[in-house]
Amino acid sequence: MPSTQRQDLSIAITGSGGAGVVSAGTLLLDMAAELGHYGLMRKAYGPQIRGGESAALLRLSTRPVHCMDDGFDLLLALDWQNTDRFAAEIPLSADSLIIADPAAGEIPAAISQSGAQIEPLPLKALAGETEGGRANMVALGLLARWLGFDHSAAQALIGAAYAGKGETIVSNSLASFERGFDTVLKHPPAQVLSTGGSAAPRWQLSGNEGCGLGALRGGVRFAAAYPITPASEMLEWLAPRLEQLGGSLLQAEDELASINMVIGASYGGVPAMTATSGPGLALMLEGFGLAIASETPVVVVNVMRGGPSTGIPTKSEQTDLNIALYGMHGDAPHLVLAALDTADCVFCTEWAVRLSEALQAAAIVLSDQGLAQSRALIDQPERRALQIPPRSLATDDGPYLRYALTEDGVSPMAIPGLENGMYTADGLEHAQSGKPSSAAADHSAQLDKRQRKLENHDYGADWAETSGGGDTAIITWGSSTGAAREARQRLAEAGHEVRLISMRLLLPASVEAMNKALEGVGRIVVVEQSHSQQFYHYLRAYYDLDVAIEVLARPGPLPITPGEIVNRILQQG
Amino acid sequence: MEHTVKVANPIKPKQYKSAIKPVWCPGCGHYAVLNAITKALAQLALANEQVALLSGIGCSSRVPAYTSVYGFHGIHGRALALASGLKAARPELTVLVAGGDGDGLSIGGNHFIHACRRNMDMTYIIMDNEVYGMTKGQASPTTAPDWTKSKLTPHGTGLRPFQPAALALAAGASFIARGFSGDPNGLARMLVAAIEHKGFSVVQALSPCPTFRPEHMDWKHQIRAFEHDSTGDAILAAQRIQADDGQSTGIIYQRELPVWQPITRNSGSIDQFEQEFCV
Ligand SMILES: Cc1ncc(C[n+]2csc(CCOP(=O)(O)OP(=O)(O)O)c2C)c(N)n1
Ligand code: SF4
Numbered sequence: 001m002p003s004t005q006r007q008d009l010s011i012a013i014t015g016s017g018g019a020g021v022v023s024a025g026t027l028l029l030d031m032a033a034e035l036g037h038y039g040l041m042r043k044a045y046g047p048q049i050r051g052g053e054s055a056a057l058l059r060l061s062t063r064p065v066h067c068m069d070d071g072f073d074l075l076l077a078l079d080w081q082n083t084d085r086f087a088a089e090i091p092l093s094a095d096s097l098i099i100a101d102p103a104a105g106e107i108p109a110a111i112s113q114s115g116a117q118i119e120p121l122p123l124k125a126l127a128g129e130t131e132g133g134r135a136n137m138v139a140l141g142l143l144a145r146w147l148g149f150d151h152s153a154a155q156a157l158i159g160a161a162y163a164g165k166g167e168t169i170v171s172n173s174l175a176s177f178e179r180g181f182d183t184v185l186k187h188p189p190a191q192v193l194s195t196g197g198s199a200a201p202r203w204q205l206s207g208n209e210g211c212g213l214g215a216l217r218g219g220v221r222f223a224a225a226y227p228i229t230p231a232s233e234m235l236e237w238l239a240p241r242l243e244q245l246g247g248s249l250l251q252a253e254d255e256l257a258s259i260n261m262v263i264g265a266s267y268g269g270v271p272a273m274t275a276t277s278g279p280g281l282a283l284m285l286e287g288f289g290l291a292i293a294s295e296t297p298v299v300v301v302n303v304m305r306g307g308p309s310t311g312i313p314t315k316s317e318q319t320d321l322n323i324a325l326y327g328m329h330g331d332a333p334h335l336v337l338a339a340l341d342t343a344d345c346v347f348c349t350e351w352a353v354r355l356s357e358a359l360q361a362a363a364i365v366l367s368d369q370g371l372a373q374s375r376a377l378i379d380q381p382e383r384r385a386l387q388i389p390p391r392s393l394a395t396d397d398g399p400y401l402r403y404a405l406t407e408d409g410v411s412p413m414a415i416p417g418l419e420n421g422m423y424t425a426d427g428l429e430h431a432q433s434g435k436p437s438s439a440a441a442d443h444s445a446q447l448d449k450r451q452r453k454l455e456n457h458d459y460g461a462d463w464a465e466t467s468g469g470g471d472t473a474i475i476t477w478g479s480s481t482g483a484a485r486e487a488r489q490r491l492a493e494a495g496h497e498v499r500l501i502s503m504r505l506l507l508p509a510s511v512e513a514m515n516k517a518l519e520g521v522g523r524i525v526v527v528e529q530s531h532s533q534q535f536y537h538y539l540r541a542y543y544d545l546d547v548a549i550e551v552l553a554r555p556g557p558l559p560i561t562p563g564e565i566v567n568r569i570l571q572q573g
Numbered sequence: 574m575e576h577t578v579k580v581a582n583p584i585k586p587k588q589y590k591s592a593i594k595p596v597w598c599p600g601c602g603h604y605a606v607l608n609a610i611t612k613a614l615a616q617l618a619l620a621n622e623q624v625a626l627l628s629g630i631g632c633s634s635r636v637p638a639y640t641s642v643y644g645f646h647g648i649h650g651r652a653l654a655l656a657s658g659l660k661a662a663r664p665e666l667t668v669l670v671a672g673g674d675g676d677g678l679s680i681g682g683n684h685f686i687h688a689c690r691r692n693m694d695m696t697y698i699i700m701d702n703e704v705y706g707m708t709k710g711q712a713s714p715t716t717a718p719d720w721t722k723s724k725l726t727p728h729g730t731g732l733r734p735f736q737p738a739a740l741a742l743a744a745g746a747s748f749i750a751r752g753f754s755g756d757p758n759g760l761a762r763m764l765v766a767a768i769e770h771k772g773f774s775v776v777q778a779l780s781p782c783p784t785f786r787p788e789h790m791d792w793k794h795q796i797r798a799f800e801h802d803s804t805g806d807a808i809l810a811a812q813r814i815q816a817d818d819g820q821s822t823g824i825i826y827q828r829e830l831p832v833w834q835p836i837t838r839n840s841g842s843i844d845q846f847e848q849e850f851c852v
Pocket of ligand 1: 674
């Protein structure tokens with residue numbers, strides 16, 4: 001069968017945990033990078049710590065990709081252990097191909113009912129032909145061949161990837177890779193990836209690493225945190241690096257401690273952050289309120305997972321929006337930002353840190369499991385010089401008023417060690433000096449000041465990413481941006497121009513900018529991954545949206561796909 | 574620990590007091606604890622700006638604003654976490670933490686045991702009045718089981734109280750003392766030793782609340798010094814704590830144990846970390 005050239009290929013590699021599907025997927029991404037392609041690998045795994053099921057869901061493309069496609073071209077199953085648990089995450093059709101080991105038993109009905117073509121392949125037996133052979137490397141060889149990767153380049157990558165594990169592992173892996181590479185399929189896949197990618201320098205990173213890097217770029221030098229899925233890898237990435245930058249990460253006894261430790265360090269003059277997920281954020285909020293009242297800059301990166309309660313810890317959902325926006329007691333102005341894609345994890349977190357330092361504000365950055373734990377192959381992100389001043393510090397002269405009522409609401413902060421700056425930071429309402437006060441005048445003056453410093457700041461064009469035109473607008477936020485961008489592009493290619501507004505800054509609300517972005521719009525489609533339409537209600541609460549609004553909202557764990565959005569837009573004339 | 578000595582003249586405790594008048598009731602033990610703190614700072618001749626005093630919420634936790642060192646009046650129960658973050662980030666500062674028995678042993682109990690275990694170089698003063706003063710007289714974890722004066726626990730708590738010294742010892746604190754607001758000079762001496770001690774030092778300061786536990790005004794007739802000097806032997810210390818009625822004062826236990834502070838160095842750069850992402 002002659003194969004057709006495609007701009008995109010979606011491949012799922014599944015197997016029981018420990019079968020090495022994620023290692024194979026990561027190597028495949030590396031190979032794609034060498035060919036000048038882009039890619040995204042989402043990891044799907046079950047609740048088991050070791051063992052259980054796992055899947056590497058890959059999308060390789062000649063163009064930058066920020067979401068999964070609507071379906072998969074190929075499912076390569078090393079075994080079928082519990083595969084039905086995430087069958088829904090691997091949509092297949094009659095055009096798809098399944099490569100599976102007959103020795104692994106019958107194909108589960110949830111998979112075979114797709115009508116996909118099946119190519120039985122004795123992966124285990126092929127691996128068994130060489131000493132210490134591994135089925136995941138056989139699979140990798142097979143895929144490398146199909147995707148047109150150079151044999152020796154692939155070998156070099158495997159050698160480098162396993163160098164740390166010793167020579168035997170490298171040679172065993174290479175032998176299995178050869179077996180796969182030399183295998184001739186009865187039904188070769190009908191599609192191949194177009195050749196001739198771009199030579200622009202690429203990064204391969206996860207959203208968690210991106211947030212970590214953004215925090216360091218922003219100046220964070222102290223972190224305190226309590227482990228939680230899916231934020232832990234950010235902490236693991238940060239710990240050794242903070243240490244090398246003269247800072248540190250402290251593993252706290254719980255999230256109540258983390259947030260307070262971070263406030264303590266920041267009070268000491270060291271920009272500080274913590275990272276967590278929904279349950280941890282819930283525990284942190286009293287402390288977050290203290291940061292707001294005492295005007296101590298802190299950043300909390302919250303990596304959303306399915307909720308409420310322990311929910312679905314290993315899967316993505318955009319449902320901590322309400323708690324981030326409204327979780328505070330009292331009138332508590334703060335910043336809420338959301339990363340739009342992997343590269344934006346870097347920018348958004350850096351922006352949050354710089355804003356929080358400059359405005360002496362508390363910031364929540366929302367990421368999610370999909371962003372955080374996916375590995376993306378992207379263009380090296382540009383490094384913008386942000387025009388945001390550093391934290392305003394008190395100097396030695398004159399009597400010092402920590403919470404002085406300044407015009408912009410930001411009062412210079414004395415850092416312990418400054419000779420005449422002694423004051424007591426307080427979560428109790430206070431007068432300008434910091435002295436506790438329950439006087440109506442002090443309360444309203446300090447409330448005004450804390451609100452003014454956030455609302456008067458010029459956030460520029462970064463409040464959202466806007467593109468396209470026409471009188472229909474998609475409004476989305478955070479990680480749903482990937483699918484929305486692609487939907488907009490597909491619609492444009494089909495002659496339907498729509499606008500896309502992807503919000504990065506949620507609090508304070510950018511009412512004027514939103515009004516401008518919506519000029520001439522007669523129909524709005526809100527896109528979000530939440531059962532209760534949290535984002536839609538947020539838009540209703542803060543913006544003047546007096547046109548027809550439709551909502552495409554559904555819960556996790558399945559990611560929103562571009563096709564879904566396109567269908568919704570086209571549904572109405 | 575490094576203490577910056579500021580001037581040669583004897584420093585007066587007053588130098589460490591602020592102009593803010595305490596909200597405390599007349600006769601409250603907390604006044605004397607404040608005096609003991611400022612006396613200890615004067616004795617150590619610490620530069621005001623090199624000292625931080627952090628607290629939680631409660632009558633006792635009001636203390637930072639009454640001093641003229643760097644202060645932080647945080648939230649209920651979390652002062653030790655606040656202080657641990659500050660100390661981790663600014664190891665050269667002298668860090669003191671103060672708060673009530675409710676603040677430190679009930680809502681903040683987890684931070685207390687972990688701070689003992691972590692053994693960072695700071696001093697924690699538990700201003701123990703065996704009651705929640707600020708919320709108008711409920712039982713705390715150190716209240717006797719048969720105290721029936723709170724409407725919340727009309728039959729008494731029926732629970733054995735915590736012995737803070739025993740808790741601190743079990744959790745790994747390296748300096749444990751018990752003082753009394755009725756003897757501010759003795760308490761100040763204890764605080765000097767606690768601040769000079771390298772590691773986490775716990776000073777339980779018995780500090781009566783005349784408003785909600787007026788019977789504790791008798792403490793001045795009951796409280797006496799321990800018969801023994803301090804020990805570095807945890808078993809002996811445990812025996813002495815258990816054999817005592819909780820009303821003997823003195824340094825109970827002091828031992829050199831590894832002091833924790835995060836490891837840090839200057840050996841990397843962000844550019845270098847970014848290189849790791851290049852493919
Ligand atoms: C999260 C939270 N829960 C409850 C309170 C109410 N509260 C304030 S102080 C206090 C107890 C104070 O007792 P203690 O710590 O022993 O100090 P004291 O007032 O006796 O000096 C309580 C329960 C609070 N401020 N915050
Ligand atoms: S209520 Fe008790 S502890 Fe609080 S200030 Fe009055 S006497 Fe002191």
